[in-house]
Amino acid sequence: MSRSYEDIPLTPISDTPSTMNMTGLWRVFRPVVDLDKCKKCTLCWKFCPDAAIVLVDGKPKIDLRYCKGCGICANECLAECIIMVKEEAE
Amino acid sequence: MSPVTIPEVEHAYPGSTGCPGCGANLVMRYLLKGLGERTILTIPACCWAVMPGYWPSHCLKVPMVYCAFEATGASLSGMRAALDMKGVEDVTVVGFAGDGGTVDIGLQALSGAAERETDALYVMYDNEAYMNTGIQRSGATPWGAWTATTPVGPSRDYKREPKKDIMSIMEAHGIPYAATVSVAHPEDFVKKAKKAKDVRGFKFIHALSPCPPGWKMNPMKTVEVARLAVDTNVFPLYEIENGRVRITKKGKGLPIKDYLSIQRRFGHLTEEEVKRMQESVDSSFKALEQREAREG
Numbered sequence: 037m038s039r040s041y042e043d044i045p046l047t048p049i050s051d052t053p054s055t056m057n058m059t060g061l062w063r064v065f066r067p068v069v070d071l072d073k074c075k076k077c078t079l080c081w082k083f084c085p086d087a088a089i090v091l092v093d094g095k096p097k098i099d100l101r102y103c104k105g106c107g108i109c110a111n112e113c114l115a116e117c118i119i120m121v122k123e124e125a126e
Numbered sequence: 127m128s129p130v131t132i133p134e135v136e137h138a139y140p141g142s143t144g145c146p147g148c149g150a151n152l153v154m155r156y157l158l159k160g161l162g163e164r165t166i167l168t169i170p171a172c173c174w175a176v177m178p179g180y181w182p183s184h185c186l187k188v189p190m191v192y193c194a195f196e197a198t199g200a201s202l203s204g205m206r207a208a209l210d211m212k213g214v215e216d217v218t219v220v221g222f223a224g225d226g227g228t229v230d231i232g233l234q235a236l237s238g239a240a241e242r243e244t245d246a247l248y249v250m251y252d253n254e255a256y257m258n259t260g261i262q263r264s265g266a267t268p269w270g271a272w273t274a275t276t277p278v279g280p281s282r283d284y285k286r287e288p289k290k291d292i293m294s295i296m297e298a299h300g301i302p303y304a305a306t307v308s309v310a311h312p313e314d315f316v317k318k319a320k321k322a323k324d325v326r327g328f329k330f331i332h333a334l335s336p337c338p339p340g341w342k343m344n345p346m347k348t349v350e351v352a353r354l355a356v357d358t359n360v361f362p363l364y365e366i367e368n369g370r371v372r373i374t375k376k377g378k379g380l381p382i383k384d385y386l387s388i389q390r391r392f393g394h395l396t397e398e399e400v401k402r403m404q405e406s407v408d409s410s411f412k413a414l415e416q417r418e419a420r421e422g
């Protein structure tokens with residue numbers, strides 16, 4: 037008997053953007069940008085593993101709802117305008 | 127002129143459940159910047175399988191299918207065949223698997239897909255161990271490394287076998303395109319992904335994917351350590367197009383200890399052992415350069 041793909045039982049599908057996960061809550065250190073020192077090189081944006089940085093007129097805007105505080109942006113910024121500060125316990 | 131050197135469009139959402147500083151997130155981000163939205167992925171058990179988060183969350187703007195750990199090669203051939211039946215030609219089929227899922231358990235399915243000349247791209251993100259299950263050694267773990275199953279200890283039981291050379295294994299299948307890529311060099315990465323997309327047949331990309339917990343390093347060092355892997359020739363950037371090798375980005379030739387010393391998984395190694403690793407890296411890199419000169 038030949039069977040069609042329509043006979044395969046339905047499978048759960050994930051279709052909701054992961055922006056539902058507030059991964060910023062994991063953060064231990066928070067990146068703080070001194071925008072006056074920023075050279076608009078965009079390196080921080082390029083190397084953020086979580087796509088948590090958007091560029092606004094060439095300068096970074098970090099979405100703290102999702103930034104996990106890895107510190108890559110601070111480590112890669114040649115102008116040294118990003119520092120990591122410890123989150124305060126609530 | 128805008129200094130942005132890679133496509134600005136994002137095909138990944140924030141909110142994935144990868145660890146802070148995960149290199150595998152960067153591998154996917156750059157890969158999709160190169161391939162574009164007409165891409166479909168099949169992913170076996172590995173860290174990337176848990177990256178989307180709990181149902182109904184998904185962290186990519188392209189579809190991905192889960193397959194069994196050992197089955198990525200079979201899965202991508204099936205997906206290509208299904209798309210062909212439906213007459214869909216403009217979609218790039220990608221198998222995206224870890225090193226354990228590639229050089230060990232998935233090797234026969236991968237070999238089969240390459241031999242069938244499936245028109246698809248296989249990407250191995252190499253964090254050099256079975257990370258998702260707690261840092262067990264794989265065939266891609268380098269000589270000298272600490273893992274949970276090569277725990278060093280008083281008997282200095284670090285990994286005693288060399289890393290499997292997956293690029294040579296894939297090249298032996300006579301595939302039209304194979305390349306190594308680094309998260310520290312996204313421009314080179316995106317260029318190779320674009321190229322792989324346009325080549326017909328079976329393509330293979332080997333991405334070094336630093337893993338802060340598995341490599342025992344500060345997460346802020348992920349890109350730095352990947353850059354050092356290139357600059358110490360531990361992980362040279364090259365491509366093999368129709369059997370010809372080309373080094374695409376020359377490293378600085380720094381001593382290997384610069385790469386090892388920021389990762390505590392190598393912290394137990396003696397000077398003598400580091401020297402041995404240096405000799406091994408030097409001889410592999412020399413062979414690669416000589417080959418490039420011969421074929422260039």
Ligand SMILES: Cc1ncc(C[n+]2csc(CCOP(=O)(O)OP(=O)(O)O)c2C)c(N)n1
Binds near residue numbers: 196
């Ligand atoms: C057949 C089978 N064996 C074992 C497992 C358990 N398992 C899930 S992920 C994983 C490790 C995967 O390692 P790798 O492919 O290197 O990817 P990584 O987790 O490092 O990203 C293992 C052993 C499984 N899911 N299926």
Ligand code: SF4
Binds near residue numbers: 088106109
């Ligand atoms: S700390 Fe990490 S996650 Fe946060 S913005 Fe910087 S690079 Fe992105």
Ligand code: SF4
Binds near residue numbers: 074094
């Ligand atoms: S890396 Fe530093 S200088 Fe460059 S854009 Fe980001 S904040 Fe500005």
Ligand code: SF4
Binds near residue numbers: 149336339
């Ligand atoms: S264990 Fe390593 S590879 Fe897995 S999510 Fe964490 S950093 Fe990424």
Ligand SMILES: [Mg+2]
Binds near residue numbers: 226256
């Ligand atoms: Mg792995």
